[in-house]
Amino acid sequence: MVKKQYLLYMVQIHTNFRLAELESLADLFNLDIDFSKYNADSPFFFVELDNDDQARQWIKRSILTKAIYEYWGKGETMEQLHDTIKNLEGFQTRKEQFKHSSFKFEFENFQGGKKKDMATKVKQMETFKYLNFEGKIDLKNPHETFTLIEEYESVVGNKAATVPLSYTFGRFVGSSDRSSMxxxxxxxxxxxxxxxxxxxxxxxxxxxxxxxxxxxxxxxxxxxxxxxxxxxxxxxxxxxxxxxxxxxxxxxxxxxxxxxxxxxxxxxxxxxxxxxxxxxxxxxxxxxxxxxxxxxxxxxxxxxxxxxxxDPERFIGKENLVIDGEKAFLRKDYIxxxxxxxxxxxxxxxxxxxxxxxxxxxxxxxxxxxxxxxxxxxxxxxxxxxxxxxxxxxxxxxxxxxxxxxxxxxxxxxxxxxxxxxxxxxxxxxxxxxxxxx
Ligand SMILES: C[S@@+](CC[C@H](N)C(=O)[O-])C[C@H]1O[C@@H](n2cnc3c(N)ncnc32)[C@H](O)[C@@H]1O
CATH class of the missing domain: 3.40.50.150 (Vaccinia Virus protein VP39)
Structure with a gap:
């Protein structure tokens, strides 16, 4: 079976526990996952899986993961990102698959960046025009959600960084159990x-x-x-x-x-x-x-x-002490x-x-x-x-x-x-x- 690439977006909290959680859940669901590229310092983990159902099953119980996405591309600039998306194996088929689905775009920032205003979001969304999605934009209940994750360097000097280190794009497949917290x-x-x-x-x-x-x-x-x-x-x-x-x-x-x-x-x-x-x-x-x-x-x-x-000696001979005709250790108030x-x-x-x-x-x-x-x-x-x-x-x-x-x-x-x-x-x-x- 041809495997697909997925992207795990994890939290950077309790990182000592993350791999153990992911491995244990994979084993629990009998999923054969290659962890050799797992990086404890990164919020991302790229992994190959058979299909979306497998991805959902694996991550639905995870607490230290935010979500899992079908991977579409990654780049240091938006141009690079678009190039990787366009060169993705099976890109044309993928485009066709979601051509008529209702959809929305979401934006995630890791470790910095400002909250985007609508105009910036629209401008960024327009750069994806070549995907030719013809489905309805549905912000409440879309069939598909496409997410752009910008990763920033944590702190530059005393200021949060403003230029992303990388842009990653994927189709949302499943959320974790983080809301249970x-x-x-x-x-x-x-x-x-x-x-x-x-x-x-x-x-x-x-x-x-x-x-x-x-x-x-x-x-x-x-x-x-x-x-x-x-x-x-x-x-x-x-x-x-x-x-x-x-x-x-x-x-x-x-x-x-x-x-x-x-x-x-x-x-x-x-x-x-x-x-x-x-x-x-x-x-x-x-x-x-x-x-x-x-x-x-x-x-x-x-x-x-x-x-x-x-001091057991103190109790010698008192093992069978009787109070009001009842063995002491059988009484309700016995401590x-x-x-x-x-x-x-x-x-x-x-x-x-x-x-x-x-x-x-x-x-x-x-x-x-x-x-x-x-x-x-x-x-x-x-x-x-x-x-x-x-x-x-x-x-x-x-x-x-x-x-x-x-x-x-x-x-x-x-x-x-x-x-x-x-x-x-x-x-x-x-x-x-x-x-x-x-
Ligand atoms: C760290 S607390 C566990 C707290 C628990 N996880 C909770 O959610 O509250 C350890 C517990 O072990 C109990 N304990 C101490 N000695 C015990 C023993 N010999 N047998 C059973 N429980 C014991 C204590 O009464 C205490 O409630």
Whole structure:
């Protein structure tokens, strides 16, 4: 089959996550895409695909892409652009194909340029006269949209550049899912808290984790359910747990994780959430969990605790304590004792659990904080059955967090492992409060 050239127009935000998102979505839809010409510094990615449907399918879930276009031409000047368009293979056929379609022109500026007035737009549109489009110009509901993207150098001296570096022209084929960022914006979400994760990167995480419609996604550190929300948006049936019952109960009538799903009209994606210590996991072992996506406790806003006693000797002989004829630990008001735990051990447990519960090919994705204030190597947790597929870093001033994404490759994989090793150099919480925030 003859392939066609398409142009991806991407955002220049979270560029460390862009390729991982595009690759994961391509793999999810079984698309064979050549990423060798991908350039992390450019908002454009030229790629060959079979047809428009493939292009639309690939990009419709992307958060870090704006849109995908059928490529028509590119040049450093308008004259050069027109030359490349006229020399495009199959140019005459293309012209014929859209000759009678209703259409409109759109103008995009990347990194500069002024907003164009109508007269400038008309003047520029007229230079495309040779396309001989005879269809009606329809600004509201056109059949085809042709877009001219001008790319500028970011800043020249102290001023935004006025002369474009390049002009690219294409036919709009499909938009991304970027508009969902507004829909899931935390500002508008009924139930949220200090641990809630922002919409943009939680949706990106769900894409890189390859959350699939109709599959089961589990967040073992659900908190206010940001990742459950993102997973539900991409069609998974979601369930979560958290050791802190207050997170699960929410903030009174209709302000809880479930009510967020109602608010988004996605209640059919919400299975349930429960109060549970992840390290004492009660989910049946033969439950197939397709994806695990989470944000484990960093020990910043919530301490890392698991069930158990800090000083077990104190409880010897009290295991079967009875109150009013009822075993204490079976009473509704029973609050189990908790003891501190290390992030390293918790992440070891998470990897082990994922290796045991995910199907082969299933993904585990989670966020891990690292400190940048001391020159210490970041050691990424590894498990012999899990392939570390992505390590996408989001930098802050003195600390960073990274999305780690693993694929379960099964028992025969035999990858490197570092379970049981102390990886975090020193107490992250203490350093966060005493160093990073000053
Ligand atoms: C960084 S927060 C996750 C926030 C969440 N993504 C949200 O949208 O709010 C980590 C969560 O892990 C929970 N947690 C801490 N230790 C836990 C454990 N042993 N088992 C389960 N949850 C735990 C905390 O209560 C906290 O809600």
């Amino acid at each position: 507004e829909r899931y914006d935390l500002k508008k979400r009924p139930y949220k808290g200090t641990t809630s994760f922002e919409a943009e990167l939680s949706l990106v995480s769900a894409n890189i984790a390859q959350v699939k419609p109709g599959s089961l996604m589990y967040d073992p550190f659900a908190g206010t359910g940001s990742f459950l929300t993102a997973g539900g948006h991409y069609g998974a049936l979601v369930m979560g747990s958290d050791i802190d019952g207050r997170m699960i109960r929410g903030k009174g009538a209709n302000i809880d994780i479930k009510s967020n799903f109602n608010y988004y009209n996605e209640s059919n994606k919400f299975l349930d959430v429960m109060t549970m210590d992840f390290t004492h996991n009660a989910l049946r072992t033969n439950l197939v969990i397709d994806t695990i996506l989470c944000d484990p406790p960093y020990g910043i806003r919530e301490s890392i605790k698991i069930l158990g006693a800090r 189990p004792t908790k003891k501190p735990y290390s992030l390293d051990s918790l992440l070891d447990d998470l990897l082990k659990y994922s290796a045991e519960r995910l199907p082969v090919g299933g993904r585990l994705a989670f966020w891990m904080p690292t400190a940048n204030d001391e020159n210490v190597e970041t050691i990424i947790p590894l498990h012999s059955n899990l392939e570390l597929k992505y390590n996408c870093v989001q930098e802050f001033n003195k600390w960073s967090r990274r999305l780690l994404v693993y694929i379960n490759r099964g028992d025969t994989f035999n990858g490197p492992t570092n379970g049981g090793v102390q990886r975090s150099p020193s107490n992250f919480r203490e350093r966060y409060f005493n160093h990073f925030n000053k």
